[in-house]
Amino acid sequence: MGDAIDNLGAGFAAFADPAYVILALVGVVLGTMVGVLPGIGPIGAMSVLLGMTTQLGPTGSLILFAGIYFGSTYGGSTTSILLNVPGEASSVVTALDGHEMTKRGRAGPALTIAALSSFLAGTIAIFGLMMSAPWLSGMAVKLGPPEYLALCVAGLLLLAALAGGSAAKAIVMICAGLAIGTVGIDPAGGDLRFTMGSPTLAEGFSFIALVMGAFGVAEALTMVGRRWRPKPVKAPRLRELLPSRQESRQAAPAAVRGSVIGFLLGLVPGPAAVLSTFASYVVERKISRNPDKFGKGAVQGVSGPEAANNAAAGAAFVPLLALGIPFAPTMALVLAALLLNGIVPGPTFVEDQPDLFWTVIAAMYIANLMLLVLNLPLVGLFTRLLSIPPQTLMPLVIGLCVVGVYAENNSMFDVVVMLVAGLLGFMLRRAGFSMAPFVLAVVLQPTLEVSLRQTLAFSDGNPGYVLGRPVTMVILGLVVLAVIVSARRALLAGKATRQRPGPVPDERTPTPGA
Amino acid sequence: MRGTGLVRGIAKPDVIAGGSLLVLGLLYGALALDEGLGTMADSGAGFFPFVVALVLVAASAVVLLQSRRRTPGGLTPPADDEKAGAEGDAEGDAEGEGDGEVRWWRIAGVLAAALLVPAVGDTVGMITTLAISLVLMAKVMGVSRWSSAVIFGFSFGAATWLVFVRWLAVPLPAGMLGLF
Missing domain, CATH: 1.10.287 (Helix Hairpins)
Known part of the structure; x- marks a missing residue:
């Protein structure tokens, strides 16, 4: 423990460099902005900035991305509470009670409770990360190809099974991502494949181009194609922000519980941030003495989920840094930023790069502190962003994407790839295909393929080799369980839809989506 | 429908x-x-x-x-990647977010403007092409005055030069004319 504190001190000492402080500030401001603004989320923002990461270096990139990630969760809860428009998927639950508090004239306390709960959760998560990442790294050294194969499969399948929407479509996008990732050099054998004789494709498709296209450009095109009307927002004044003593007493224990739930769920593959908010809400309602207050402005309905999603955001760094496997699409981008700078996270990361690891821990704490200090007094300013027409903002986004992707390899081919990926991403999203599994699959493809082929080579066709590894069997067992639960839920939902008498289709009345 | x-x-x-x-x-x-x-x-x-x-x-x-x-009359719900409610509903919602119609001509126009960069960026100069591209995008998106669009586009070009060329030292092509 003493060593951890000393190392953390060294991490904070790195912030004597004002460049890192500025990057943290830029990250949290950008993150809050993307959280508030519709259309662009943290993945979009990170993908737009991915091209700059080689200039920023690994430490600068991680500080910036951590700031964006945490900032976006704060920003998302602001619009949830004030407008009943969740800025992020992980802020949906906050809107249930947060907006009710706004309607009762308690918008300021709701925002303050959300901010303080997030700060508390961020602190707990960072502490958890400090303790668990080195331990998990030590364990991870003992993991072999079958375990890494199981973890990659778990990450992808759980995202498909639990993220909502069609699991088949998610699997299609996973396969598309894996297929795109196979273009170029065979990671196991070193031969070129699927390059059609083109030297440009020998290195494969640029990950930055694909991600910027699938997220940055696709989201920009979505906003380009829509009509927009301004939303009037009344942000609370500074003096209206303080919660009452009773509200504070109710919020604090819920925030602690939410933090623990969020951190534990953040360690497992899948859409942890979203799941953790629902889990926290359900727990708070179950243990509350007044469950009927939920949905009508219960303070615990804000503090618990907000704490949970922030804690999950911090916990998501644990498997990435300790195992080198991103369990969420946002972490895939953080991994990409590290790889572009020649840093490979994994079991030896904490040992080989202690300065980087502890500086990032310190950066996360500083980002949380900045968000607490900035977001409440500046809530009016951030919500004014909603009056900027996306038709002005989106060309800026596309322009940044073009420059950013060119900056990686000085390649106009990458710019074309990005624009094509953007158009395809836009069209696929309209057809109900999510890009998040695609991005995760592209990043995980080399690890997945190498692990699979090594496992087959070591097993020599003998299934006993895998069956005899308990960690692998536990992980695969959990995946099978999650897939069965998800399939059962989908079947029951489909059955209920078929049994319920639907309205007679009428040309004048659009029917709700299936 | x-x-x-x-x-x-x-x-x-x-x-x-x-x-x-x-x-x-x-x-x-x-x-x-x-x-x-x-x-x-x-x-x-x-x-x-x-x-x-x-x-x-x-x-x-x-x-x-x-x-x-799928049930007759059912619609394909668009993917909700990370933004809750980012995609349009069939009708505009209570907050006035917009309708579900897609303005394909705008999308085509914006993409065509963006494709100017790989098409002529190496010849004319990246930043100049990017600025022109943004002017065209702004007009396609509905900015009514050409002067506003030009200011918008060339401001972006200037900011790109400051950030990417001066600060980050990224070599952007100056083109055969030696422009930015």
Whole structure:
């Protein structure tokens, strides 16, 4: 423990460099902005900035991305509470009670409770990360190809099974991502494949181009194609922000519980941030003495989920840094930023790069502190962003994407790839295909393929080799369980839809989506 | 249901996307076979792609089946990647977010403007081309005055030069004319 504190001190000492402080500030401001603004989320923002990461270096990139990630969760809860428009998927639950508090004239306390709960959760998560990442790294050294194969499969399948929407479509996008990732050099054998004789494709498709296209450009095109009307927002004044003593007493224990739930769920593959908010809400309602207050402005309905999603955001760094496997699409981008700078996270990361690891821990704490200090007094300013027409903002986004992707390899081919990926991403999203599994699959493809082929080579066709590894069997067992639960839920939902008498289709009345 | 692409209970975007991906999966599988599967103990370059192709074809087939089984009048809900409520509903919501119609001409215009950069950026100069591209995008998006669009585009060009060329020292092509 003493060593951890000393190392953390060294991490904070790195912030004597004002460049890192500025990057943290830029990250949290950008993150809050993307959280508030519709259309662009943290993945979009990170993908737009991915091209700059080689200039920023690994430490600068991680500080910036951590700031964006945490900032976006704060920003998302602001619009949830004030407008009943969740800025992020992980802020949906906050809107249930947060907006009710706004309607009762308690918008300021709701925002303050959300901010303080997030700060508390961020602190707990960072502490958890400090303790668990080195331990998990030590364990991870003992993991072999079958375990890494199981973890990659778990990450992808759980995202498909639990993220909502069609699991088949998610699997299609996973396969598309894996297929795109196979273009170029065979990671196991070193031969070129699927390059059609083109030297440009020998290195494969640029990950930055694909991600910027699938997220940055696709989201920009979505906003380009829509009509927009301004939303009037009344942000609370500074003096209206303080919660009452009773509200504070109710919020604090819920925030602690939410933090623990969020951190534990953040360690497992899948859409942890979203799941953790629902889990926290359900727990708070179950243990509350007044469950009927939920949905009508219960303070615990804000503090618990907000704490949970922030804690999950911090916990998501644990498997990435300790195992080198991103369990969420946002972490895939953080991994990409590290790889572009020649840093490979994994079991030896904490040992080989202690300065980087502890500086990032310190950066996360500083980002949380900045968000607490900035977001409440500046809530009016951030919500004014909603009056900027996306038709002005989106060309800026596309322009940044073009420059950013060119900056990686000085390649106009990458710019074309990005624009094509953007158009395809836009069209696929309209057809109900999510890009998040695609991005995760592209990043995980080399690890997945190498692990699979090594496992087959070591097993020599003998299934006993895998069956005899308990960690692998536990992980695969959990995946099978999650897939069965998800399939059962989908079947029951489909059955209920078929049994319920639907309205007679009428040309004048659009029917709700299936 | 105007503009939803719904035809006789089958969601058209689903069918097009699912069908295209199924065909691509078959093609990919054929290419993977060409690369060589090897053996289980010594898998070839085509082994992993072939496995992926099999799963892709199967999943695409499921998507097609699901789209045919959809309740008559059901719509394809757009993917909600990370922004809750980012995609349009069939009607505008209570907050006035917008309708579900897509302005394809705007999308085509914006993409065409963006494609100017790879088309002529190396010749004319990246920053100049980017500025012109943004002027055109702004006009396509509905900025009414040309002066506003020009200020917008060239401000972006200047900011790009400051950030990427001066601060980050990224070499952007100056073009044959020696412009930015």
